Amino acid sequence: MIKRLLAVVPVVFGVVLLTFLLVHLVPGDPVEVMLGESSPMADRAKLRAELGLDQPLPVQFGQYLKALAQGDFGRSIHTRKPIAQSLKERIPATASLALVSLLIAVMIGLPLGIVAALRAGRWPDSLATILSLSLSAMPHFWLGPLLMLMFGLWLGLLPVSGMGNSLSILLPAMTLGLGLAAILTRMTRASLLEVLHEDFVRTARAKGIEEQQVILRHALRAALLPIVTVLGLQLGGLLAGAVITETVFSWEGVGRLLVESIEKRDYPVTQACVLVIALTYVMVNLMTDLLYSRLDPRIRFAK
Amino acid sequence: MARLAVLATIAVAMLVLLDACSRTGSHDDIRSAVSQLPQTLDPRYATDAASARVNRLLYRSLVDFDEHYMPKAAIASWRVLSPRLFRFTLGSEGRHFHDGRYLTAEDVAATYQSVKELPDSPHAAEFANINKIEVRDENTLDFFLQDADSNFPSRLVLGILPAELIARQHDFSQEPVGSGPLKFVSWHRELKLERLDDHQRFSFEEIRDPTVRVLKLVRGETDMLQGDLPPELVNYLKKQPVINVIESTGTNFAYLGLNFADPQLQNPLVRQALAHAIDREAIIKHALVGSSRLAETILPPEHWAGNPDLAAHAYNPVAARELLKQAGIKLPLKLVYKTSTDAQRVRLATMMQAQMQQAGFELEIRSLDWGTFFEDIKRGNFQLYGLMWVGIKTPEIYHQAFHSTSIPPMGANRGRYVDRQVDELITVSDWKNVASRLHEQLPYIPLWYEGQFVAVRKHIVGYVLQPDGNWDGLAKVKRNKFKSVFPGRNAL
Numbered sequence: 018m019i020k021r022l023l024a025v026v027p028v029v030f031g032v033v034l035l036t037f038l039l040v041h042l043v044p045g046d047p048v049e050v051m052l053g054e055s056s057p058m059a060d061r062a063k064l065r066a067e068l069g070l071d072q073p074l075p076v077q078f079g080q081y082l083k084a085l086a087q088g089d090f091g092r093s094i095h096t097r098k099p100i101a102q103s104l105k106e107r108i109p110a111t112a113s114l115a116l117v118s119l120l121i122a123v124m125i126g127l128p129l130g131i132v133a134a135l136r137a138g139r140w141p142d143s144l145a146t147i148l149s150l151s152l153s154a155m156p157h158f159w160l161g162p163l164l165m166l167m168f169g170l171w172l173g174l175l176p177v178s179g180m181g182n183s184l185s186i187l188l189p190a191m192t193l194g195l196g197l198a199a200i201l202t203r204m205t206r207a208s209l210l211e212v213l214h215e216d217f218v219r220t221a222r223a224k225g226i227e228e229q230q231v232i233l234r235h236a237l238r239a240a241l242l243p244i245v246t247v248l249g250l251q252l253g254g255l256l257a258g259a260v261i262t263e264t265v266f267s268w269e270g271v272g273r274l275l276v277e278s279i280e281k282r283d284y285p286v287t288q289a290c291v292l293v294i295a296l297t298y299v300m301v302n303l304m305t306d307l308l309y310s311r312l313d314p315r316i317r318f319a320k
Numbered sequence: 321m322a323r324l325a326v327l328a329t330i331a332v333a334m335l336v337l338l339d340a341c342s343r344t345g346s347h348d349d350i351r352s353a354v355s356q357l358p359q360t361l362d363p364r365y366a367t368d369a370a371s372a373r374v375n376r377l378l379y380r381s382l383v384d385f386d387e388h389y390m391p392k393a394a395i396a397s398w399r400v401l402s403p404r405l406f407r408f409t410l411g412s413e414g415r416h417f418h419d420g421r422y423l424t425a426e427d428v429a430a431t432y433q434s435v436k437e438l439p440d441s442p443h444a445a446e447f448a449n450i451n452k453i454e455v456r457d458e459n460t461l462d463f464f465l466q467d468a469d470s471n472f473p474s475r476l477v478l479g480i481l482p483a484e485l486i487a488r489q490h491d492f493s494q495e496p497v498g499s500g501p502l503k504f505v506s507w508h509r510e511l512k513l514e515r516l517d518d519h520q521r522f523s524f525e526e527i528r529d530p531t532v533r534v535l536k537l538v539r540g541e542t543d544m545l546q547g548d549l550p551p552e553l554v555n556y557l558k559k560q561p562v563i564n565v566i567e568s569t570g571t572n573f574a575y576l577g578l579n580f581a582d583p584q585l586q587n588p589l590v591r592q593a594l595a596h597a598i599d600r601e602a603i604i605k606h607a608l609v610g611s612s613r614l615a616e617t618i619l620p621p622e623h624w625a626g627n628p629d630l631a632a633h634a635y636n637p638v639a640a641r642e643l644l645k646q647a648g649i650k651l652p653l654k655l656v657y658k659t660s661t662d663a664q665r666v667r668l669a670t671m672m673q674a675q676m677q678q679a680g681f682e683l684e685i686r687s688l689d690w691g692t693f694f695e696d697i698k699r700g701n702f703q704l705y706g707l708m709w710v711g712i713k714t715p716e717i718y719h720q721a722f723h724s725t726s727i728p729p730m731g732a733n734r735g736r737y738v739d740r741q742v743d744e745l746i747t748v749s750d751w752k753n754v755a756s757r758l759h760e761q762l763p764y765i766p767l768w769y770e771g772q773f774v775a776v777r778k779h780i781v782g783y784v785l786q787p788d789g790n791w792d793g794l795a796k797v798k799r800n801k802f803k804s805v806f807p808g809r810n811a812l
Contacts, residue, residue: 049729051440064439095359097493165535177535178527180509267527269509281359282691 025303032295033085037078040288047284051094090292091285093278100289103274108293110180111263111270114193115255117186119248121194122201129198130205131232137210145202153199161192161265178266189266193259197251204247208240215239242313249305256301257294349512349521350780350799352791353533353542357511357526361504362492363479364435367442369710373791374524377513379479379498380414382428385713388624391474395423395499403468404451408476410459417482418503418516425461429453430483432463432476446475470749474714501795515795522794537563537775543799546774547789550664551609557775567611568785570772571620573709576657576765580736582703584655589647591762593640594704595633597679598672602635604768607671611771617755618709618717620769620787625715625751630759640679652682657704658696661687665706698728700736708770711788715751722746722754722763737763 048065065071069080084091090100133145155163168188169177176185212218213236221235222228260272267273271290278286358371366375384394395415396408408428415423436447449472452464465472479498490497496504502522505512511524525542527533534553536542538560549557558565576594578585585591604612614632621628644653657673659665666687673683683704688696697705709717720726724743726733739761745754758764772785774793779800783793 052442052444060439060444067439097360097365162529162531162535165532169535169539173539177539177541178529178532179525179536179541181541265529265532267525267529267532273528280690 021303021306025299028299029296032299033082033292034078036288036291036295037081038074039291040284041074041077047094047282090289093286094283095281100286103286104271104289104293107269107271107274110268111256111259111272114186114189114259114263114268114270115252117190118193118197118255118259119252121190122197122251123248125194126198126201127205130202131209131237133202133206134209134213135232137206142206145206149199149202152195153203155196157192157196157259157261158265160195161189161262164188164191178268180267180269185266189259189262189268192262192266193255197255200247200251201244204244205240208243209236212236212240238312242309245305245308245312249301249308253298253301256297348799349523350544350794350797351523351525351542352544352546353525353527353536354546355526355528355530355533355548357524360493361496361507363481364431364438364441364443365493369789372711373789374511374513375479375496375498376500376790376792377502377794378496378500378504379481380423380500381479382408382476383473384477385474388622389619389713390624391714395480396428398473401462403470404465406463406465406472407456408461408463414499417497417499419482419497421482421484423480423482423499424458425455426458427483428480429455429461430486431478431481434481434486435478443478471714471716474716477713520799537777540777543780544774544776544783546785546791547772549609549773549775550667551607554609554773554775562778563775564778564780565773565775566783566785567609567771567773569611569613569787570770570789571623571712571787572770572789573615573618573620573712574767574770575615575618575707575709576767577697577702577705577707577735578763578765579700579703580738580763581700584649584653585703587647588761589643590649590653591765592633593643593647593679594676594681595762595765596636596640596643597676597681598765598767599635599675600632600767602675603668603671607668608768609771609773611773612768613771615766615769616759617766618712618721618764619715619751619755623715627752627755627759630756635675637675637679640681644680651680652677653680654682654684655703656684656686657706658686658688658693658702659706660690660693669706697734700728700734705734706767711790713788715749715754718742718751718754718758719746722758735763737761739763 048061048068048070052061052064062071069077072080081091088101090104092099093103096103129145129149133142136142165177165188168175175188176182178188179185209232215236217239218231218236221231226235257272259270260276262268263270263273264276271293274286275290275294277283278290354370356368356370358366358374359368360366360371361375361378363371363375363379366372380395382394382396383391383398386392393411395413396410398406398408401407408425410423410425410428417423417427432447432450432453435441435443436450438444449466449469450463451466454462454464456462463472479500481492482497485492485497494507498504501517502513502515505514505521509525513522513524514520515522527536527542530549530553533542533545534549534557537545537557540562545557554565557563576598578591578594580586600614604614616630616632617627619626641651644651657669659669666685669683669685669687673685676683693705696702697707709721720731720733722733722737722739722742723731723746724733724738724740725731727736728734739757742754742757742761745757759766772787772789774783774785776783781798781800783797786792
């Protein structure tokens, strides 16, 4: 456990170094972005010195690390607001969207997968397969507007986009969740089918336990490991900001912040976003690993 | 499991009910969905179109433009005392800042002084020519220039800020204080403004996706959309019973930029062939919003410095081929055309590609993300590119775009065009002849002025479109009291 936690440190340092280098070595000049095309050279040199951009790279990296340690991500070139503040506004939005879509995915994917596994080869299975295949084949930029048309305009139930009221989260979460549910259905079906033929399931049935209990408590629990892996990876992706969905639904999350900053060449913001996203991945992976050992005693005791 | 599902269903149902209740409460704001919110509400830093448009409503400037784009008095009139000395006298209109302060000559002086001194203001260079500003009394001030500049008044379109707040380094970008017809209320995701006359509130929401903006308007989640939609969505909106679409001619100039560092494009015959290779009329008719019109030069014919006598280069692929052959070029001539990733721009590029093929050109389209695209253009790393000049008011643009001293980073002569005659004509401000010389020489292939349009829900009345697409109409627009009984539902 301690070893796994310590292993995170070099990864995080690598991530910080890489994002710093990426942003500083890419061609393009933040000073030019700030001052526009036709500013005199003298003004540029002055501003560059003020921003510390004339220092050698290792010195700049040291200053960057020092500021980062104090939670200071720098300031946006365009809005001139501290980046930490925009991140503080954006991260909860992305996190809540990720969690709700995950919830939708689990609520649809798990039952559908179980049904498909229990009725393998019969019509409920084929129906679930067709459904999950078509859902996972729909790109988000298309499914999003389609859901808007259905729920926003035709049924008039949900707001088309925005973050104005508590229901606005449902459409973007469905856009993300439906695709995820499709993968989850396939995963659950496959992994449950494998487990259903194991001896311990037969034993449980032989002991006379109710069928529902056999499936939910014995079989599903054993089948959970691959499902958790997939969920962990997907959650990492969701927390990193579902770029397209956030843009389509005007959801003010980290993904949209990243895209906007790239479009506007707002280097410090890009750097901060990439860092946050990379760290999120590292954290979610760590948590998945830790959850593994809780779920599967074999992993816990292997050490 | 089953119990959980029931609970979840009840929770969702309650949310729906709650929302239905909240939606029947009246929105009295006039809501706009825009493709981009302002970057900053501090006019000293603003460079993007949205910031400029909102700042025009929040602040007042010394000078504005009349319908022929001649500078006219806004809060101040002026006299030229000498080629290097301009005296401005403040009038009685628009003299109250939103925080109750009275706008005086001191505020004007402080605003321009601070722009000059800010190290990171993109406008600092524009006002570097101001040598000294002297306040004579509450209503009068003198600008002393380093070099004579007859166009000086037309530069003074910057919003005036209160001197006391400038001294205190107030953050105008987030909490603007001006003296314009609208005042700032709040900016948390949505930007909210309030009209001083009648306390009508306005809100602006940023919706990047054009389809989503249209769906929101149709469903009644927003009240108006202006510009930034592809023509098929405008046509869809025209068919909606609850929506009014108003169109008018515009002045934003679309063009193809040519690189004079390219040996083939240096040949005037090749440039003429290009001008004859594009069927602009067909593109305007089929692929642009209504009220778009042919353009021959940057300034429109109704501009005081415009030139209405330029004859269009007609679409003639046969003549274009002939010209290319005369130039001794083996057909087809391969050219690379750079554009942004915007769907409409790419579509226009493919139309031109097809038309130009008949004229002996093989056009390769490279669609690049905006940052890379613009960087390439500035560095001269292109053969052809497509862009648009937005909100141009003064003939100064010819100096910026075509003078031999304006090659980036000094200006916007991105095609590295150098012509002695144009330089001389610009120096003596003979704008009509500058335009005709450029029309002959073709450093740009002129395309069209894009039409302006606004789509509003039927209860929004009295919005007047401006040719450059600014939002000044908000100072007068009204919300009709009679609302539809079912605001959310519409037949598709």
